[in-house]
Amino acid sequence: MKCDDQKIRNIGISAHIDSGKTTLSERILFYTKRIHAIHDVKGKDGVGATMDSMDLEKERGITIASAATYCEWKGHEINIIDTPGHVDFTIEVERSLRVLDGAILVLCSVGGVQSQSITVDHQMKRYKVPCIAFINKCDRSGANPFRVIGQLKSKLGHNAVAMQIPIGLETDLQGVVDLVSMKALYFEGDNGENIRMEDIPQHLLEEARARREELIDAASLFSDELTEAILEEKEIPAEMLYTAIRKGTLKRELTPVYMGSAYKNKAIQPLLDGVTLLLPAPSEVENVALDMNNNEEPVVLSSNSGKPIISLAFKLEDGQYGQLTYIRVYEGTVEKGCTIVNVRNGKKIKVGRVVRMHADQMEDVEQLRAGYIGALFGIECSSGDTFVSPGINMTMTSMYVPKPVISLAIVPKDNKSQMAMSKALNRFSKEDPTFKTYVDPETNETIIEGMGELHLDIYVERMKREYSAEVTTGNPRVAYRETITQRADFNYTHKKQTGGSGQFGRVAGYIEPISDAEFVFENEVFGGAIPTQYIAACEKGFRQSMAKGPKLEFPVTGVKVVINDGASHSVDSSDMAFQAAARGAFKEAYLRAKPVIHEPIMKVVVETPTEFQGAVMGLLNQRRGMIIGSQDEGVMCVIESQVPLAEMFGFSTVLRSSTQGKAQFTMEFALYRQVPQSIAEKIALEVAQNKKTAAA
Amino acid sequence: MSVGRALKRENNVIHLTYKDAIMIKQEIIQRNPLLNLGFENDYILKSGDFGAVLAYAGVGKTALLVQMALHAMMHEQPVLHVSLNDAVSKVDVWYRELFNDMASKYDSAEATEYWENILNYRFIMTFRVEGFSVPKLEERLTDLMQQNIFKPYVIILDGLKFDESGRGLLVELKELAKKYSMRIWFTIHTHRHEPPTDDGLPLSFRHVEDLFDVLVQLVAEGPEVYIKVLKGRSSEAKQDALLLDPATMLIKV
Numbered sequence: 001m002k003c004d005d006q007k008i009r010n011i012g013i014s015a016h017i018d019s020g021k022t023t024l025s026e027r028i029l030f031y032t033k034r035i036h037a038i039h040d041v042k043g044k045d046g047v048g049a050t051m052d053s054m055d056l057e058k059e060r061g062i063t064i065a066s067a068a069t070y071c072e073w074k075g076h077e078i079n080i081i082d083t084p085g086h087v088d089f090t091i092e093v094e095r096s097l098r099v100l101d102g103a104i105l106v107l108c109s110v111g112g113v114q115s116q117s118i119t120v121d122h123q124m125k126r127y128k129v130p131c132i133a134f135i136n137k138c139d140r141s142g143a144n145p146f147r148v149i150g151q152l153k154s155k156l157g158h159n160a161v162a163m164q165i166p167i168g169l170e171t172d173l174q175g176v177v178d179l180v181s182m183k184a185l186y187f188e189g190d191n192g193e194n195i196r197m198e199d200i201p202q203h204l205l206e207e208a209r210a211r212r213e214e215l216i217d218a219a220s221l222f223s224d225e226l227t228e229a230i231l232e233e234k235e236i237p238a239e240m241l242y243t244a245i246r247k248g249t250l251k252r253e254l255t256p257v258y259m260g261s262a263y264k265n266k267a268i269q270p271l272l273d274g275v276t277l278l279l280p281a282p283s284e285v286e287n288v289a290l291d292m293n294n295n296e297e298p299v300v301l302s303s304n305s306g307k308p309i310i311s312l313a314f315k316l317e318d319g320q321y322g323q324l325t326y327i328r329v330y331e332g333t334v335e336k337g338c339t340i341v342n343v344r345n346g347k348k349i350k351v352g353r354v355v356r357m358h359a360d361q362m363e364d365v366e367q368l369r370a371g372y373i374g375a376l377f378g379i380e381c382s383s384g385d386t387f388v389s390p391g392i393n394m395t396m397t398s399m400y401v402p403k404p405v406i407s408l409a410i411v412p413k414d415n416k417s418q419m420a421m422s423k424a425l426n427r428f429s430k431e432d433p434t435f436k437t438y439v440d441p442e443t444n445e446t447i448i449e450g451m452g453e454l455h456l457d458i459y460v461e462r463m464k465r466e467y468s469a470e471v472t473t474g475n476p477r478v479a480y481r482e483t484i485t486q487r488a489d490f491n492y493t494h495k496k497q498t499g500g501s502g503q504f505g506r507v508a509g510y511i512e513p514i515s516d517a518e519f520v521f522e523n524e525v526f527g528g529a530i531p532t533q534y535i536a537a538c539e540k541g542f543r544q545s546m547a548k549g550p551k552l553e554f555p556v557t558g559v560k561v562v563i564n565d566g567a568s569h570s571v572d573s574s575d576m577a578f579q580a581a582a583r584g585a586f587k588e589a590y591l592r593a594k595p596v597i598h599e600p601i602m603k604v605v606v607e608t609p610t611e612f613q614g615a616v617m618g619l620l621n622q623r624r625g626m627i628i629g630s631q632d633e634g635v636m637c638v639i640e641s642q643v644p645l646a647e648m649f650g651f652s653t654v655l656r657s658s659t660q661g662k663a664q665f666t667m668e669f670a671l672y673r674q675v676p677q678s679i680a681e682k683i684a685l686e687v688a689q690n691k692k693t694a695a696a
Numbered sequence: 697m698s699v700g701r702a703l704k705r706e707n708n709v710i711h712l713t714y715k716d717a718i719m720i721k722q723e724i725i726q727r728n729p730l731l732n733l734g735f736e737n738d739y740i741l742k743s744g745d746f747g748a749v750l751a752y753a754g755v756g757k758t759a760l761l762v763q764m765a766l767h768a769m770m771h772e773q774p775v776l777h778v779s780l781n782d783a784v785s786k787v788d789v790w791y792r793e794l795f796n797d798m799a800s801k802y803d804s805a806e807a808t809e810y811w812e813n814i815l816n817y818r819f820i821m822t823f824r825v826e827g828f829s830v831p832k833l834e835e836r837l838t839d840l841m842q843q844n845i846f847k848p849y850v851i852i853l854d855g856l857k858f859d860e861s862g863r864g865l866l867v868e869l870k871e872l873a874k875k876y877s878m879r880i881w882f883t884i885h886t887h888r889h890e891p892p893t894d895d896g897l898p899l900s901f902r903h904v905e906d907l908f909d910v911l912v913q914l915v916a917e918g919p920e921v922y923i924k925v926l927k928g929r930s931s932e933a934k935q936d937a938l939l940l941d942p943a944t945m946l947i948k949v
Contacts, residue, residue: 515803
C-alpha cells in the first residue's frame with residue numbers, strides 16, 4: 001500500500017437512475033485492471049456488473065447498496081463508492097457523499113438533467129462535494145451533450161464547461177477531442193483499451209478552438225497566471241490550465257464536463273485522468289468533527305495520519321465472512337491490533353482484520369491512514385458511529401436522517417422464519433437509519449417502516465434471499481398523524497375506591513394547538529392544588545396520551561398542555577392516580593379541540609414522452625395529486641406534482657401500463673397536510689375495521 | 697383553508713382568530729398592482745384581452761406579473777404561468793418568495809397553510825423557446841381542461857420574444873384566448889440600445905401593438921422603479937403613482 005496522501009481520491013458516482021453509472025464503474029474497474037472482463041448490467045452473460053454485488057441488484061439492474069471499491073490509475077489510488085440512484089435509497093447516497101471528497105455526476109446525453117440528478121446535486125451541495133460531470137450515452141440516438149451542458153447551467157446552476165467535444169455522435173461516435181491538449185482521442189481494441197492520439201479532424205478544428213476559448217475563459221477566473229498568459233497571448237501550458245480548472249472545481253465554482261459512452265467503451269480513460277487531475281485529495285477538503293468535551297464545538301480536522309484516530313462508520317454489511325463495517329479515517333491511522341472507542345457508547349474495540357474492498361471481494365491491509373476508506377471485521381456498531389483513539393471525545397457531525405413515511409406489517413411463516421426474520425431486521429435497522437422496526441403491542445404484528453414502497457419491498461426480498469426468512473406482508477400503511485385545531489378546557493377527576501387504598505387525582509387546565517413543537521407541557525398551578533411531586537406524573541400521563549390519539553389512534557403532534565388547577569388527597573393520591581387523571585383529562589378535552597388527521601404528501605416527479613403527458617396528468621389528478629407544473633423538454637416532458645402517499649401504492653404499475661413503459665418517476669417526502677373530510681371518514685372506517693379484525 | 701381556521705401565533709401558541717388570513721388577503725389586494733392606476737375592474741383585462749409589461753432586463757417584469765397572478769389566485773381565479781425561460785422550480789420560487797415577503801408579518805404556519813390552499817389555482821408550464829407554438833399550448837390546455845384538472849382564467853406568458861415571433865403567433869394566441877375565455881399577460885423585454893418611439897413603445901413592438909389592450913411600463917429612475925401605464929388606462933385615472941420596491945420587487949403600499 002502506497003502512502004502518498006496527495007494521491008488518494010475518494011470519489012462517488014452519482015446520477016439519475018438508468019444513466020449508466022454502474023456500467024461506468026464497471027469500465028473504470030476494467031481500465032484500472034481491477035477486473036479482467038466486462039459484465040454488463042442485465043447482461044446476456046448473466047454475470048451482472050461487478051459493483052452490483054447483491055443478487056437482487058443484478059436482477060433488477062439497479063444498485064441498491066453502495067459497494068465500495070478501490071483501484072489505481074496513473075499512480076493515484078481511487079476509492080469509488082457506487083451510489084444508488086433511486087430516491088427511496090437516498091440515505092445511501094447521503095451517507096456516501098458524507099465520506100467522499102469528490103464526485104462524478106453522471107448525466108445521460110439524451111435525458112439530460114433529470115429529477116434525480118437535481119436531488120443528488122442538492123445533496124452534493126449540502127456536503128460541499130466538488131464534482132466533475134460525465135455525459136454518458138453519447139452513442140444513443142438523440143444524444144446532445146451541449147444541450148446537457150446548457151441544462152447543467154440553467155437547471156442546476158453549475159458553471160459547466162466542456163473539457164472535450166465529441167467526434168461524431170449517436171451511432172457515429174468515434175472518440176473525443178481533448179480541449180486541453182487539443183488532440184483527437186480514439187478508443188480501439190475489443191474494450192476500447194487502446195487509445196490512438198491524432199490531430200483534430202479538419203471539420204472539428206474550428207469548434208474545438210472556440211470551445212477551448214470558452215474553457216480558458218472560464219478557468220481564467222481562478223488563476224491570475226492564466227489571465228496574464230491570455231493577455232500576453234502566450235502559449236498556455238496544459239499544467240497551468242489544469243491548475244486553474246482544479247481551483248475552480250474545488251471551490252465548486254466550476255464544473256468540468258467530460259463526455260463519452262461507457263457502454264461503447266469510449267472516453268473513460270480521459271475521465272479517470274480528470275478524476276486524478278481535478279478532484280481533491282483528502283487533505284484538500286475541510287472536515288469537521290464536534291468536540292463533545294466542549295459543548296459540541298466544531299473542530300476542523302487536519303487529515304494528519306500521525307494524530308489520534310477519528311473515523312466514521314458509514315456503512316455496515318453482513319457478508320459471508322461476518323459483519324463488515326466500512327469506515328473512513330479522517331485523522332490518525334487505524335492499524336491491525338490498535339484500540340479504538342465507539343464514541344456513542346464508550347465501548348473499547350480491538351481492531352482485528354483491516355481490509356479494502358473491491359465490490360464483494362476483499363484485500364487485507366495492515367493499516368488505513370487518514371483519508372482512506374476501508375472496512376473492519378467483527379465490530380459491533382451502527383452506521384453513523386464515530387470511532388476514535390482512547391481519550392478523544394469527538395464525534396463526526398450527525399447525518400441528516402428523514403423520518404419514515406410508510407409502514408408494513410410482516411408475519412413470518414414458521415418458527416424458523418421468525419428467527420431468521422429477527423436477525424435480518426436487526427441487521428437492516430443497523431445498516432439503514434431510515435429503516436425502522438417494532439412490534440405493535442395490540443396486534444402483536446411486526447411492523448417495518450421506511451421511505452417508500454420500493455424501499456420496504458427490497459428489504460422483504462432481502463429477508464427472503466439472504467436470510468431465508470419467508471414472510472407474508474400486509475397492506476402498506478401510511479404514517480398518518482393527528483393534531484388539534486382549537487383550545488379546549490379540561491377538569492377531570494380520577495377517583496377509585498375498590499377496597500384498600502383508593503386512587504384520587506384531579507387536574508384542570510386546557511390544551512391548545514402549537515405550530516412548531518410536538519408537545520409542550522406547562523405548569524401554572526399555584527398554591528399547591530396539585531402537590532409538586534405529582535406534576536411530573538401529570539406530564540407523563542399527557543405524554544402517554546400523545547402516542548395514540550383518542551380520535552383514530554394515530555400519534556398526536558402539535559399540542560400544548562397547560563394545567564392550572566387540581567386537587568389531591570393526602571392518602572389516596574399517587575403518581576399512578578395523577579397519570580390516570582392526566583390521561584382522562586386529555587381524552588376529555590381532545591375531542592372538543594376539533595382534532596384532524598394529517599397525511600404525508602410526496603413530491604412526485606414523472607418524466608414521460610410528451611404524447612403521454614395528458615394521460616400522466618390524469619393519473620396524478622385521480623390520485624388527489626396537485627400538479628405544480630409541466631416542463632417541456634423536447635421529446636420528453638417532466639411533470640412535477642404533490643400527491644398523498646396513500647394514493648401512490650401501485651402507481652409504478654399503472655404508470656408503466658399507461659405509457660407503454662416509457663415514463664419513469666421519482667418520489668420523496670414533501671410535507672404533512674390535513675386530510676380532506678371525505679377521506680378522513682374513510683380512514684376512520686378502515687381503522688375501525690382493522691380494530692375489529694385484530695380483536696377477532 | 698377556510699377563514700375560520702385562521703390562527704395566530706404568540707409565544708408558540710396558536711390562538712384562533714380570523715385575523716391573519718384576512719390580513720394576508722388584504723395585503724395582497726392592497727398590492728393589487730394596477731388597481732391604483734385607474735383600471736376599472738380588478739383584473740384589468742377582459743376575456744380575450746392582451747396585456748403586457750414592458751421593461752429592460754432585471755427591472756421586475758416577472759415580479760409584477762407574479763403579483764398579479766397571486767392576486768388572481770387569491771380570488772380563486774386559476775392562473776396558468778407559461779415560462780419560456782425558466783424551469784418549473786424557478787418559477788415556483790418567484791411565487792414563493794413574493795408570497796413570503798407579503799406574508800412575512802403574519803403567522804408562518806397560517807401563511808403556509810394559506811399558500812398551500814391558493815396553490816391549487818396555479819399551474820406552471822414551461823417550454824423551450826424554440827419548442828413553443830400555439831397548437832402545442834392548445835394541446836396541453838385541452839389535456840388539462842378535458843380532464844377537469846385545470847381551466848385557466850388568466851395566462852401569464854413570460855419570455856416570448858416579440859421581435860422574433862412575428863404577428864402570426866400573437867394572432868393565434870388571441871384566438872385561443874377568445875376561444876377559452878381567457879386573458880393573457882405578456883412580458884416584453886425592451887433593450888437599452890433601442891430608442892423608444894414617441895409614445896414610449898419600442899420599435900420592435902410596433903407591428904403587434906394593436907393586439908394589446910393594456911400596456912404597462914416599468915421605469916427605473918434613480919433608486920425607484922415606477923409603474924407607468926402606456927395604454928388602456930381609463931380617463932379618470934390617477935397619476936402614475938405606483939412604485940415597485942427594488943429590494944423585494946413588491947408594489948409599495
